[in-house]
Amino acid sequence: MTTTDESILKEFLAEALDHLDGIEDSLLQIEGDGANINEELVNKVFRAVHTIKGGAGFLNLQKISQVCHAQENILNLVRNRKLVPTNPVTTTLLITLDTIKGLLLDISLEAAADVSTELARLNTILAAAEAGMNESQMASNSGPGGAPAERPLKDSVSDDQLDSWRRKGFWVFEFKIDFSDPKSYGYMTGDSLLSVMEKTGTIIASSMPINDLKVRLGKGTFEDVPVDLLYASILEPDLIRQMLRLPVTDIHQVVSQDSKASTPAPAPVPKAGMVSTIPSPTVSSPIVVSIPVPPPGEVAQHAVAAEPADKIKVSLSVIDNLMSLAGELVLARNQLIQSVSSKDIEAIDRSARQLNFITSELQMNIMSTRMQPVGNVFNKFRRIVRDMGQKLGKHVQILISGEEVELDKNIIEAIGDPLTHIVRNSMDHGIETVETREAIGKAAMATIQLVARHEAGMVVLEVSDDGAGIDAARVKRKAIEKSVVTAQAAEMMTEKEILNLVFLPGFSTADKVTDISGRGVGMDVVRTTFAKLGGSVDIVSVFGKGTTLQIRLPLTLAIIPALMVKVADMVFAVPQVNLQELVRVAPDQVKKRINRVGDAVFLRLRDELLPLLSIREILKVKSYFTDPITGEEREDKRQFWDRRKTDEEVSEEIRNLRQKTGDRRSRMGGSVKIAVVTTGHIRFGIVVDGFQDTEEVVLKPLGSHIKECRFYSGATILGDGRPALIFDISGVAEHWLNIATLQDARESISSKQTTKEDVQALIILKGGGEQFYAAPLGLITRIEQVDAKQIEKVGGKVHMQYRNAIMPLYTVDGIAKVEALPEQDFYYVVLFKMQKKDVGLIVAEIVDTVETKAIVDQSAYHQNGIMGTSIIDGRTTFMLDLYGIAVGQNPELGHTPVVAQVAGSVETKVLVVDDSLFFRTQIQKFVEEAGFKTLTAEDGVQALEMMKDSANVISMLLTDIEMPNMDGLELTRHVRDLPQFKNLPILAITSLMGSDAEKRGLEAGVNEYQIKLDREKIVDRLRFYHKVK
Amino acid sequence: MSTTTEAQANSKTVVRDILLFNVANTLCGIDVLLIQEVRKDFEITPVPLAPDYVSGVMNLRGEIATVFDLGLKLGLQSEMDPKLRKVIVLKNRGGEFEGLLVDDVADVMQITGNDVNSAPGHLTSVKPEFVEGICRQDEDLVALLNLHVIFEKK
Incomplete structure (x- = not known):
């Protein structure tokens, strides 16, 4: 194959695969529309298939061309409303598309591939549809049917003339049409039948002059005589037959004797004899499907793995932008050079600012060329969910939002597999069978939701289902059985930590291994994959209610936002993806809020005990201080950085002295600076000496000798040219947090913990x-x-x-x-x-x-x-x-389009329960603004009464936790005891977020926790539940 | 077939340029073809927790280079003021930049294969497995270092 051929082939492959991606979605939509055909959509698919066929024909890829051709036939029937795209029809189309995709991905197999099964499947559908169609047609159209007529017409045209048509790529047909009975062809008038013919081809000759025919048709004075026509068209025989809706036996292809010149395209059409009756697809005996239906996930995986060309499409406007930025850059450089030589500080300052601006613009533009919408990945799941649902006999709908969120191409390509795994898990283990769902009062139709959104400079992907959820007790049991953790350790773990055990290697709670999931590999791979991308994954599950996996990813791999922190005289970067909050513990609070148990140190953060790691301690950085009395540099020998005396404990004298000498101990005043980080799996605090700016840092790889210490994910170069190391938070957690001792220690501290109030x-x-x-x-x-x-x-x-x-x-x-x-x-x-x-x-x-x-x-x-x-x-x-x-x-900002939709929908009410008048009215206000009707109650007792009284109108419950008389948790338990409210969405709204509170809430039956007054989030969730219902 | 013998013959006669440098009073040499550049103004950022023979990382025109304390790796103790040392920058097989922290860069000398003797262990203070061969420069012995062995990861 020559290079030109190869490059053409590559282009074709890339384009064909692009088309296929689009087709799949459209087909699913077409299926969803059922008999109510969206012609535009079908046409789109038809065109795409036709394009692939054309290209394949040109490149002599016969198998692909054949399959496409058969698909076209079916699509044409669908387009003409002759065939309802039922599930079996679309399934066949999808499977055969997969075959094409497989062939496209490994084009070398094309010539040797056996597509007879695919063709047979497609033709069976076609034949069945045609049989139905033809029967009705035959019945009403017995007149003009029958044996092929003599061919006087053909003789009126020279062979040369016919050949010239054929050479131009036309097919030549001869047939008889009875214009007096257009209805038998499915047309209203003979006129319209004629105009369709003229649009799709050319009438070469007719037994009646065409003008004469037209006049007669116009006058409506048409004798009942069939007209013989010689007709040329670029459409293939089967298509013409379908389009003109002629009985098979009535249409004949006129083939020249020189069969080589006869067929314009290498389409599989018999080429024997002068005139061959076009074979109607034979209705073969029911076909046993012998090709293994590939599990949908594998197809997707394969597709991701084998992109044919390392190319991306970039819109021209981006390139134009880059060009103009390049121009500006040169300009700014010239200005800078000029102002430097003239030593004009102000001008230098201006140029620097200009350069700064252009650089960020350039960066953004260049990045945008690599960005792809996450929809590219998400949309594959429509098919996966559909196919798996069918296979497993589960009714599942998939809701996708945030498809427009963009991620780096590399990331987009890498997340397909792990997401597929997660979705499969949800389908297989998460979502119950229809019977189970009905038995426990859930809607038979389960929902899987895929969401993408931006959050704090990262992209968050969420996969949630409303299935059975994960039974933490069972996870715990399994974990102990498989000695993943010891029984004692497991006892002390929070529910969240237990759920996170599923990410450990070799862990699977599925009782039986299915061909879909449950082989005990997977979730650990899922986690590692996301970790490799600089992301993290977190799991939240409520037993009986559903599971949500939250994945946080950086927008791109090359440039990451990071917080610069100082330890001794070194600067390190903490990736923003891991960062949750920064805490400064004032010196007089250190004793109260930081506890040491054995080797483990904890921070009391709201109602949580957060393990702390001192970077100084880990890095074994020696610290020095100036002796306040002698003035000499001495090594700081204090073992415990957390053993800080409060000001009251230090004598007045020393305190004054320290302040005078600027002693470190008075300067850092003992305030402890903590960056709270998470790996998704575990949350902890790292103690540093100081916080600096957040910066977008360019990630540079480290040498292999340094990589081994698992403490850094890379390095970056600071503004002053010095390298700074970037912490690998999961590496830090893995190597320096001893989970077992943490558990012991946490236990010993938490027993002393005070109860909290509604603050x-x-x-x-x-x-x-x-x-x-x-x-x-x-x-x-x-x-x-x-x-x-x-x-x-x-x-x-x-x-x-x-x-x-x-x-x-x-x-x-x-x-x-x-x-x-x-x-x-x-x-x-x-x-x-x-x-x-x-x-x-x-x-x-x-x-x-x-x-x-x-x-x-x-x-x-x-x-x-x-x-x-x-x-x-x-x-x-x-x-x-x-x-x-x-x-x-x-x-x-106040008007979201969604408001109107919700307002116009079914009348249901949200019950808002809060003891504080302030919060109650605030929440009520914004819930009503979002288009919901509300009821309010002051406490659990009142709320419960209202629920019993007006059970029919209450569709959701928003409740505070801490309330007099009956608190939110008790209310939830009571409500869940009422049969009609088993599935009522209950949102706990609280000012206290923490795994403990959350755990108790979830145990009581709350669907989820939201922060009080987080208006957008609460409204968002209300809408979500509203939609799900 | 004959290429190997040719190569061997060549290695006996072909002239190689060797960069000589001092590490803890020991004269060592490596082939100049391995060397990207020698830097004397540099700043090393220490990397806590890295192996002890890693001095840190440096900014090499926007790339991060790992800097090794060659003396430590060879089992020698240098008493040189770190500020006066030099860094020999190499590109390793994996395409990473590496810097060798040495006391001083001396000279470039030309040798042929005939000048190289296999290394008798006692001739230099460098561990014998790190030495590819010994050659002579005036009165001094030069240890030709085998970098692949030195920086091989266990």
């Missing part, structure tokens, strides 16, 4: 005029300190550039009557999400975070953007309504 975590901010504000901490995604110059004002709207995008900014005084912000060089921007996008609130200062009972007085100061006032730490503090502030200054 709200708030962040205290300062605005203009020394006014203090408070906002729920749970809603805030980030805090940035920004230079006042970075804040831009355009068209009366304030915004700043943030992570290469424009982020709208708001102020409290922009909506509420409070004092304006003071003039400052630096401001703080508190980031939160509106419609999944980052927006920011500008404040003068960040004061503190507090956990308080938050008794809010709504009577005074209640205005737009401010919910009310509260006394926090002795100060009157305005409680901010972040959403109100954002919507007030940008009304578009």
Whole structure:
């Protein structure tokens, strides 16, 4: 094969595979539409198949061409509404498409491949459909049918003329048509039949002059005489037959004697004799399917593994952008060179800024060429779910959202397999059989949801099902049986940790091995795959309710956002994907909040005991300090960094001395800085000396000698040219956290733990005029300190550039009557999400975070953007309504299109239960704004009564946990005892997030936990449950 | 077939350029063809927890190079002030950049295969398995290092 041929072949393969991907989705949709054909869609599939056939024919790939041809026939019937695309029809089409795909992926097999089974399958369908069709046609059309007529017409045209038609790629036919009875062909008038013929081909000769025929047809004075026609068309015989709906016996292909010249395309048509009757597909005896139906997942995997060419499609606009950026870059460089030579500092500063801007633009543009929508992967699952559902006899629908979220090509290619594994697991083990589901009162149709979204600079993928969930007790039993953990250790694990055991190698809870899953390999591979991509995976499951796997992935492999931290004089990077929050423990809190048990150290973080690792300790970095008395450098010999004396314990004298000498112990004041990180599997804190900026760092690989220590995933180069190492958080956890001792230690500490109250975590901010504000901490995604110059004002709207995008900014005084912000060089921007996008609130200062009972007085100061006032730490503090502030200054944010849909739907009510009037009204307000009707109750007792009284209208329950008389957990248990509420969606809303609280809630029967006042999330989930119902 | 013998014959007569350098008062040499560059201004970022013979990493024009303390790896103790040392940069078989921290770079000398003697263990203080051969430069003995063996991972 010549190189040209090869490159043509490659192009063809890439294009054909592209087409196939599209076809699959469309076919599933066509199947879904049933008899209600969407012609546009069928045409699309038809065209795609036709294109593949054309290309295959051109490249002499006969097998592919044959199969495509047979598929075209069926599609044509579907298009003409002669065949309803029922499940068997689409299944056959899909399977035969798989065959084509297989052949395309390994084109060398094409010539030797045996496609007779595929052809037979397709032809059976065709024959069956035709048989039905022809019968009815024959019945009504007995007149003109019958034996082929003489061929006087053919003689009127010279062989040369016919040959010239054929050479141009036409097929020549001869047939008789009875224009007086168009209905027998399925046409309304003879006119329309003629016009179809003229559109699809050319009438070469006719037993009656065409014009004459037209006139007569127009007048409606047509004698009952069939007309003989000689007709040329580029459509193949079977297609013509179907299109003109002529009985098989009535249409004849006119083939020249020189059979080589006769057929324009290498399509499999018999070529013997002058005129051959086109063989109608014979109805063969029922075909036993001998090709093994490939498990759908394997097809997908195969497809991902064997992309034919290492190419990506980039839109021209991106290239244009890159070109213009390159131009700007050159310009900026020239400016810089000029300003450097003239030593104009201001000009240098300007050029540097310009360069900075162009570089980020360039980076973004170049990255975008590698980005692909996650839908490319997600959409494959429609087929997988459909096929598996059929195979397993389960009714499963798949809901996909966020297909437009983009990830690096490499990541997109790598996540197919693990996601397939997860979905298969859900289908096989997660989702119950229809009978079981019905028996326990679940909807027979199960749901698998695939979601992709952006979160904190990462992409989160979620695969959730509403199946049986994972039985933690069984996982525990199995884990002990297989000695994955010891019985004692297992006893002390939280439910979440137990669930995470499924990610360990060799672990499978499936009682029997099926051909789909349960071989005991898999989930560990799933986890490793995601870990390799710099991501993490987490599992949440409620026994009886369903399972959710949450996968966090970086947008790209090459550049990752990371927090730079300082340890001694070294700078390290902590990947953002692992980072959850930063905690600073004030010196006087160290003793109270940090506990040491044996070798393990814990931080009390809200209601959780978080294991801590000191990077200094692990890295064995020696620390030095200046002796306050002698002034000499001495090695710090303190063994326990957490044994910090509080200020009161240190004598006044020493304290003064330390402050004077600038001793480290007074400077770092003993405040402990902790980055809370997660591997998805385990959460822990790393203790560092200081936090620096977050940066987008370029990941560089490390040499093989360093890789072995499993502590770093790579290195990057800092702005000053020095390398900085990037922590490999899962490596750190694996090698330095001793799970067993942690469990012991946790047990010993948790027994001393105090009970908690219904407190709200708030962040205290300062605005203009020394006014203090408070906002729920749970809603805030980030805090940035920004230079006042970075804040831009355009068209009366304030915004700043943030992570290469424009982020709208708001102020409290922009909506509420409070004092304006003071003039400052630096401001703080508190980031939160509106419609999944980052927006920011500008404040003068960040004061503190507090956990308080938050008794809010709504009577005074209640205005737009401010919910009310509260006394926090002795100060009157305005409680901010972040959403109100954002919507007030940008009304578009308040209106989501979904609102209207929900509002117009079935009348159901959401019961909101909270003892605090403040929270109750707030929640009620935003739930109603989202289009739901609400009922409210003050406590569990009242709520339960209401549930019993108006059982029919309550469709969802939103309840607080901590309440007098009857708390949310007890309420949930009571509600679940009522038969009609077994499947009622119950959302616990709490200000306390923590695995313990969550566990108790889930055990009581709550569907999920959400943070109070996280309006978007709560509404989102309400809509989700609403939709599922 | 004959290529091997030819190669052997060639190796006897072909002239090789050897870079000589000092590590802890021991004169060593490696083929210049292996060397990318020699750097004297560099900054090494230590890598805690890495093997002890890894001094750290350095920024080599945007790539990360691993820097090895050659002396430590050879079992020699250098007393040289780290600031005065030099780094010989190589590209290993895997395409990674590696730096060898040495005390001083001396000279380039030309040798042929005939000049190289197999290494008698006692001639230098370097472990015999790390030495490909010994050759002479004036009064001194040069240990030709076998880098593949030295940086082989167990």
